Amino acid sequence: MIDAPGLNAPPLAPDKAAAAFKAWMRRLVTDTAELAAFDAGEIDAVMDRETVSALMMPEAQTALHDSSRIVLSAFDALPGEVCVLDAKGIVVLTSRAWRVSGAAHARAGLDVRAGENIFDACTDAPENERVHATAVAAGLREILSGTQQSLRVRYACPSRRARRVFTLTMAATSAQGAVNVLLSREWHSEPKLLGKIDGGTAGKAPEIAACVGAENRLLAALPAKDYAQLASGLESMSLTHGETLCEPGEPVRHVYFPNDCLVSLLTVVESDRALEVGLVGREGMIGASLALGVTRSSVRALVQGTGTAMKMDAKRFLREFRRSQALQRVLLQFTDSLMVQISQTAACNRFHLVEARLARSLLMTAERMRSAEFRLTHEFLAAMLGVRRVGVTVAAVALQSRGFIRYSRGNITIVDRQGLETACCPCYRYLRVTNGETG
Amino acid sequence: MASKRKKKVAAKEAVTTVVVMRLYIAGRAPNSVKAIANLEAICRQHLKDSYKLEIVDVCEHPRRALDDGILVTPSLAKLSPTPGAHVIGNLSDTHSVLAALGVHLAPAT
Numbered sequence: 001m002i003d004a005p006g007l008n009a010p011p012l013a014p015d016k017a018a019a020a021f022k023a024w025m026r027r028l029v030t031d032t033a034e035l036a037a038f039d040a041g042e043i044d045a046v047m048d049r050e051t052v053s054a055l056m057m058p059e060a061q062t063a064l065h066d067s068s069r070i071v072l073s074a075f076d077a078l079p080g081e082v083c084v085l086d087a088k089g090i091v092v093l094t095s096r097a098w099r100v101s102g103a104a105h106a107r108a109g110l111d112v113r114a115g116e117n118i119f120d121a122c123t124d125a126p127e128n129e130r131v132h133a134t135a136v137a138a139g140l141r142e143i144l145s146g147t148q149q150s151l152r153v154r155y156a157c158p159s160r161r162a163r164r165v166f167t168l169t170m171a172a173t174s175a176q177g178a179v180n181v182l183l184s185r186e187w188h189s190e191p192k193l194l195g196k197i198d199g200g201t202a203g204k205a206p207e208i209a210a211c212v213g214a215e216n217r218l219l220a221a222l223p224a225k226d227y228a229q230l231a232s233g234l235e236s237m238s239l240t241h242g243e244t245l246c247e248p249g250e251p252v253r254h255v256y257f258p259n260d261c262l263v264s265l266l267t268v269v270e271s272d273r274a275l276e277v278g279l280v281g282r283e284g285m286i287g288a289s290l291a292l293g294v295t296r297s298s299v300r301a302l303v304q305g306t307g308t309a310m311k312m313d314a315k316r317f318l319r320e321f322r323r324s325q326a327l328q329r330v331l332l333q334f335t336d337s338l339m340v341q342i343s344q345t346a347a348c349n350r351f352h353l354v355e356a357r358l359a360r361s362l363l364m365t366a367e368r369m370r371s372a373e374f375r376l377t378h379e380f381l382a383a384m385l386g387v388r389r390v391g392v393t394v395a396a397v398a399l400q401s402r403g404f405i406r407y408s409r410g411n412i413t414i415v416d417r418q419g420l421e422t423a424c425c426p427c428y429r430y431l432r433v434t435n436g437e438t439g
Numbered sequence: 440m441a442s443k444r445k446k447k448v449a450a451k452e453a454v455t456t457v458v459v460m461r462l463y464i465a466g467r468a469p470n471s472v473k474a475i476a477n478l479e480a481i482c483r484q485h486l487k488d489s490y491k492l493e494i495v496d497v498c499e500h501p502r503r504a505l506d507d508g509i510l511v512t513p514s515l516a517k518l519s520p521t522p523g524a525h526v527i528g529n530l531s532d533t534h535s536v537l538a539a540l541g542v543h544l545a546p547a548t
Contacts, residue, residue, distance in 0.1 A: 033527050034511045042528035044468035045497060045512045047505055054497040054504070054512065060468035067467065 018058035081185040108157040216257035245301040255287030261307030276384040281368025355395040356425035459519040474513035477530040
């Protein structure tokens with residue numbers, strides 16, 4: 001039994017009715033060549049002038065019905081857990097694997113079925129899943145509005161008995177002008193982690209769920225046991241463009257693990273002049289100097305791209321750092337790659353042209369924001385590149401005239417990524433290789 | 440929207456006549472699918488790059504089909520060079536399609 005409306009409907013017309021319909025259709029045909037093709041069974045449809053429509057021959061209808069049944073059966077038999085939504089979020093089709101897995105997980109985590117609306121399921125999600133359900137609903141709206149083509153959301157369903165985490169991939173498909181969404185669900189098994197979290201802090205479920213959904217690569221690189229130790233001290237928060245996380249010379253009070261925000265590290269030369277020396281996104285953290293025993297910041301950390309991050313108290317972080325060897329290893333690796341980035345940026349600022357440096361900065365920003373569209377004002381770009389605003393304008397106009405980017409009132413869109421890479425200085429490729437970001 | 444498949448004429452073969460055709464089909468119905476495959480094979484083998492083909496789905500554009508005088512599908516209309524011609528059916532008879540298109544096969548030696 002396939003979970004799709006109308007799939008198991010009876011054949012369209014019994015033989016007698018089909019024969020009568022065919023005889024009636026034959027009367028519409030008058031031309032000799034057309035009649036010959038009609039009688040030879042080579043005709044699919046006859047036009048009806050009155051209704052201005054194509055009338056399908058009974059054989060063609062049966063064949064189309066059969067072929068759609070084959071396609072639907074093949075969809076049902078797919079090994080992956082997949083589900084198709086219409087433009088309103090109503091489930092049109094689910095694969096057998098989707099339904100079986102939904103039943104096996106006690107229908108946890110947006111296990112919608114044909115005819116149900118996923119937006120309703122997001123609204124009705126349990127309190128401790130609300131953070132993720134809201135993210136899914138927001139992602140679906142972006143895809144249905146055409147803002148995004150595909151998105152991935154990590155979704156956790158806390159439970160005392162079992163760890164239930166999955167990644168939901170949402171992708172736009174279009175058929176006859178209407179946008180549909182293909183959902184694919186992939187479960188992850190991390191039993192120890194959630195058991196520990198749920199057992200200890202039942203009242204903090206939503207925050208914990210957000211930790212579980214963290215996308216920061218440093219956190220993701222930790223073994224489940226070490227992450228579980230850290231997770232209860234992490235707090236999910238939004239960081240907005242222009243926000244300062246720390247100033248040079250000030251004590252580091254909190255560390256931040258960006259999820260999808262972007263933070264610029266600036267060296268302040270004079271009170272009002274600053275130059276960007278590093279860029280940190282989901283691959284790193286702010287406050288890594290603590291790992292080297294330095295408790296005061298040497299740079300200004302300024303939020304460049306709005307998004308979310310995981311925040312932790314510096315003292316707690318230091319305690320966890322001393323305790324976890326895995327965390328020490330991950331942080332030292334990151335510190336090394338950050339030092340490479342800072343030293344390469346210093347050389348780049350001295351030797352390379354503004355246009356090539358701008359291209360590099362835009363590509364690095366896009367990678368860390370995971371978006372080809374972002375906002376960077378002239379002031380910000382001038383600080384990033386250590387040039388005057390007019391220099392930024394000239395470089396941006398040059399890249400725009402070559403068709404690589406679109407730039408309007410601080411909104412930047414990378415139109416031709418490969419072209420922009422050709423305009424970059426070699427530092428971009430070097431940093432990608434040393435940070436393991438290639439491919 | 441009607442789908443269009445066009446091939447450019449090679450510049451050096453300026454004297455070659457471009458055959459302009461329009462194929463009317465009914466969605467993914469079996470004879471329509473066959474007609475597209477048969478016509479593409481014929482074009483590939485006998486017309487090389489010197490043809491332009493437009494495919495019109497009558498299920499999506501019934502008014503256009505009626506305005507063009509099309510009553511049954513699949514139906515192939517040769518629009519240029521004149522005289523125009525029609526071939527009805529799934530185009531499995533290569534010879535009648537070539538004759539309608541005005542392509543004359545060289546006699547076998």
